[in-house]
Amino acid sequence: MKNQLLSLFVGLLISLPGFSQSSYYFPGETFDPSIPSPEEFLGYPVGDWHTRYDLIVKYFEKLDEISELAELKTIGYTYEHRPKIILTIASVAHLGNLEDIRKTHIQLADPSQPKPNVAEMPSIMHLGYGVHGNEPSSAEAAMLSAYWLLASQSELAQNLRENSIVHFDPTVNPDGRDRHSQWANSNKGFPPVADPMDREHNEAWPSGRTNHYWFDLNRDWLPLAHVESQVKIAWYHDWYPNVTTDFHEMGTDATYFFEPTKPFGSENPVIPRKNYDDINVRFANYFAKYLDEIGSLYYTKESFDNSYPGYGSTYPDIQGGLGLVFEQASSRGHLQSSQRGDVSFAFTIKNHLVSSIATMEAGLDNRTYMHDYLREFFETAVSEGAKDPAKNYVFGDEFDESRNRLFVKFLLDHKIKVYENSSDIKSGDYSFKKGKSWIVPTAQPQYRMVRTMFEDVKEFADSVFYDASAWTMARAYGMPFAPNASIKSGNQITEITASSFEFPTGKSYAYLIDWADYYAPKMLLALQEAGVHVEIINRPFTAKTQKGDTKFAAGTLMIPTGFQKLEAEKVKSTIQELAKENTQQIYATTTGLNLEGIDFGSNLVGAVTKPKVIMVVGEGISGTEAGEIWFLMDSQLGMPITKVNTEDMGRVNLYDYTTLILPSGNYNFLSESNITHLKDWISRGGTVISMKNASLWLNQKGIIKETLVDTSEEDKATEPKNLPFAVQRDHEGAKSVGGSIYMAKLDLTHPIAYGYQRAEIPVYRNSSIFMKPSENKYLTPIRYIDNPFLGGYISKANLNKLSQSASVIISPVGSGRVVNFFDSPNFRGTWFGTNKLFLNAIFFGNLMN
Known part of the structure; x- marks a missing residue:
């Protein structure tokens, strides 16, 4: 405790004039004077400001400019056009031979290649910092760590430079970091204010934790929804580092955490036990030694999740390396009081600095061991995959080419081998057609990622999850798939090429677009933006087209060549151009008289209103959920969406919009006059899309009238009367639904299901809100099947509630309606299988009651 208090005291001193930064961060070290320290370059000591x-x-x-031991590479750019960089530090000889070293190293990840002589190979380490922008100490530690490795004259630093290649990513999330840095610096006091109530320590919504679209990038290594993760994973697979770090911050009253994480309960089922039982323990001894030397308190094994594959500390574990999470008690600004005294920004930086150096030493000392493990990991992956009874997974959606293309590309981005399916086959409950389905063999180096994509996990060592408990990505894409032991595959797929559809020639009475394709909504919006009049056909029909007699489902778009403000040739050229841009098949017919079903002039055919959407954001609203919606509108639809802050809702005239989106959140900020305006707007035809507890608020205010599932008496009867205090966290935590997957059933005749061809659809749930189906028998278009559980964790009590509840309910309000979502159709930007449910609510909300 004495050393801990001394470290805290020294952390306070660093902001005083004349204090030696080197003696604080690097006591007793000598450095190459030709290499400027961060303090010399910035003009202030590291820890004085958020850089x-x-x-x-x-x-x-x-550093790249002045040192022949450093090489800087830009691997991409963020949404706000900040460069994503990697600084590589190694000996002159290694930097001069970097590409050959890389190629030799990644042979270890390919068991079909001869194993190189690992005794002669340098250690490959990747030090990653700052995935959460408002956990700022790690990026400062990145500068100090790179400076130390490049300039220190210590024996360890020299040995590292000669026998390792260290890649530094100083900030995984540059956009979020700058959002937070601006806040902390602009609210800094002189002297610093340690009171946790001070504005500096209470960052405004949405905070700097997330990226431009308010996504948590520490969940994106698996989904790859965002550019920051996409370029990072592409770089990662170019190198397969032996060690990867992931530095974070936690509550100010905490101490310091390093791995191992919670045994069994927080471990991923596909990762070999050797990672947890041996390698983690080896490295932990180095972290303890370094933190002991500076007197910092720390702990291990009690908390933090290592199961979800999308973490920066878990994904490397599924790639034959060691991923390491570190958590430092945060100053959330420059100085903040805690139960152990004031925590300074400089102190938080120092702990991450010494852990960085400890990681490098551990990686160097275990160099050959980690190389051997990398080869062993992928060799055992192939052999385990060969023993898997599945042998292959076959997948494909014959109705949605764009979603197929997205999923195949996603698998390839994770270096999973994918092959053509060369014959029509039936496997499990699905039929898969040649040319519209693909095969993934299990006997391949990425077998453990194959399991991540296709395997439903239902059994766990723990019932409390820091994050999602299910992540089967084939379910997220809504992809029909099945294991099959007897398939023969065709050619291997190495790249994705978009289909080229032939546009119909000659004179047309109307053009038709099948709504089943993922990008059909984007096509519709583009047509509306171009001034083309589009109608929707609300019943199935069969038409004579250039492809012959063609069946179409309800929800098909129809573009009549009459009733257009544009000239006929302009309409045709616009449709042709947009169809090519959005890879859409266009059908043409020369008559309005259909072979089967309704005709094009039916009263069940009507104009599609161009939507104008507004969404509430700001304090009290779920930033991640709002970000998922914003990202969907931008990236997959290209639709401008008005984001209005909670405090500005009183100034909004809802009659300027067709659709209001209410993400999960607290809406008690709305005044009675706001609520009256909302009720009036809905009753006159407005559409509200309400997410989870926003629906509870609407129910409370009497705007909708739905009923919660009540199992309180059953719960009371089964709840133990007495339990030990120590099990409180586990017992109560098991009652939440942290993120799991269920099978739901669609009413395919309802407009919310337009574009879907199968009645069953996987949905993702991460809330414990259970609402009974509507009393109106027509207005619960999505409900769970009798045995809905597909994967993840759910308690028996919650599964009982789920079986009595609805996934989506339409609540009529006068001439308008509320579309209530109780699951997460846009979760993490990758639930492509349920995105269209949400988009249908936007485009066809006015048809839903």
């Missing part, structure tokens, strides 16, 4: 990202980049550019 802007552009200055971090410039410092790394300076």
Whole structure:
């Protein structure tokens, strides 16, 4: 405790004029004077300010410029066009031979290649920092760590430079970091204010934790929804580092955490036990030694999740390396009081600095061991895959080419081998057609990722999850798939090419677009933006087209060549151009008289209103859920969406919009006059899309009248009367639904299901809100099947509630309606299988009651 208090005291001193930064961060070290320290370059001691990202980049550019031991590479750009950089530090000989070293190293990940002589190979380490922008100490530690490795004259640093290649990613989330840095710096006091109530320590919504679209990038290594993760994973698979770090911050009253994480309960089922039982323990001894030397308190094994594959500390574990999570008690600003005294920004940086150096030493000492493990990992993956009874997974959706293309590309991005399916086959409950389905063999180096994509996990060692308990990505894409032991595959797929559809020639009475394709909504919006009049056909029909007699489902778009404001040739050329851009098959017919079903002039055919959407954001609203919606509108639809802050809702005239989106959140900020305006707007034809507890608020205010599932008496009868205090967290935590997957049933005749061809659909649930189906028998278009559980964790009590509840309910309000979603159709930007449910609510909400 004495050493801990001394460290805290020294952390306070660093902001005083004349204090030696080197003696604080690097006591007793000597450095190459030709290499500028971060303090010399920035003009202030590290820890005095939150360093802007552009200055971090410039410092790394300076190191690249002046040292022959450093090489800087830009691997991509964020949404706000900040560069994503990697600084590589190694000996002159290694940097001069970097590409050959890389190629030799990644042979270890390919058992079909001869194993190189690992005794002669350098250790490959990747030090990653700052995935959460408002956990800022790690990016400062990144500068200090790179400086130490490049300039320190210590024996360890020299040995590392000669026998390792260290890649530094100073900030995984540059956009979020700068959002937080601006906040902390602009609210800094002189002297710093340690009171946790001070504005500096209470960052405004949405905070700097997330990226531009308010996504948590520490969940995106698996989904790859965002550019930051996409370029990072592409870079990662170019290198397969032996060790990867993931530095974080936690509550101010905590101490310091390093792995191992919670045994069994927080471990991923596909990762070999050797990772947890041996390698983690080896490295932990180094972290303890370094933190002991500076007197910092720390703990291990009690908390933090290592099961979800999308973490920066878990994904490397599924790639034959070691992923390491570190958590530092945060100053959330420059100085904040805690139960152990004031925590300074400099102190938080120092702990991450010493852990960085400890990681490098451990990686170097275990160099050959980690190389051997990398080869062993992929060899055992192939052999285990060969023993898997499945042998292959076959997948494909014959109705949705765009979603197929997205999923195949996703598998390839994770280096999973995919092959053509060369014959029509039936496997499980599905039929798969040649040319519209693909095969993934289990006997391949990425077998453990194959399991991640296709395997439903239902049994766990724990019932409390820090995050999602289910992540089967084939379910997220809504992809029909089945294991099959007897399939013969065709050619291997190495790249994705978009289909080229032939546009119909000659004179047309109307053009038709099948709504089943994932990008049909994007096509519709583009047509509306171009001034083309589009109608929707609300019943199935069969038409004579250039493809012959063609069956179409309800929800098909029809573009009559009459009733257009544009000239006929302009309409045709616009449709042709947009169809090519959006890879859509266009059908043409020369008559309005159909072979079967309704005709094009039926009263069941009507104009599609161009939507104008507004969404509530701000304090009290779920930033991640709002971000998922914003990202969907931008990236997959190309639709401008008005985001209005909670405090500005009183100024909004809802009659300027067709659709109001209410993400999960607290809506008690709305005044009675706001609520009256909302009720009036809905009753006159407005559409509200309400997410989870936003529906509870609407129910409470009497705007909708739905009924919660009540099992309180059953719960009371089964609840133990007495339990030990120590099991409180586990017992109560098991009652939440942290994220799991269920099978639901669609009413395919309802507009919310337009574009879907199968009645069953996987849905993702991460809330414990259970609402009974509507009393109106027509207005619960999505409900769970009798045995809905597909994967993840759910308690028996909650599964009982789920069986009595609805996934989506339409609540009529006068001439308008509320579309209530109790699951997460846009979860993490990758639930492509349920996105269209949400988009249907936007385009066809006015048809839903």
